Amino acid sequence: MAWNIKRFSNDELRSRFVGMMVEQVKVLGLTLPDKDIRFNEETKKWEHGPLDWNEFKDVLAGKGPCNAQRLERRREAHDDGAWVREAAAEYARKQAEKEDAA
Incomplete structure (x- = not known):
């Protein structure tokens, strides 16, 4: 390779x-x-x-049979992970405060 x-x-x-x-x-x-x-x-x-290449291209373009479900699951996962992002941001803020105080 x-x-x-x-x-x-x-x-x-x-x-x-x-x-x-x-x-x-x-x-x-x-x-x-x-x-x-x-x-x-x-x-x-x-x-x-x-192979149905038109169907393949439609799926790649986001027009597939499961696209709406996939996007909904992605939104749910993003929303469910909000607490993790908030906790990480708060931890980073506290670490920055400690460094500034030192």
């Missing part, structure tokens, strides 16, 4: 990732959103259906 040389293509990395995820999803008893996914006996690899 020191020379930024990729050992595997994006397609190979994607194939490996899909292979790992399919097995985990099966163990957990979940279903995959890809109705076309199938195991190729010749290559011994999972093959997925065509």
Whole structure:
């Protein structure tokens, strides 16, 4: 990696990732959103259906199906952490007072 040389293509990395995820999803008893996914006996690899790049771009742009929920959880986490930020600010203020007094 020191020379930024990729050992595997994006397609190979994607194939490996899909292979790992399919097995985990099966163990957990979940279903995959890809109705076309199938195991190729010749290559011994999972093959997925065509990718919907428009859906992918929408998700990146914040228009995904879980975006509103994700943002709400982020706001909740920020609000729940207010006491930590306030305590840290108060601690820093007291430390600064001690240094000024010394």
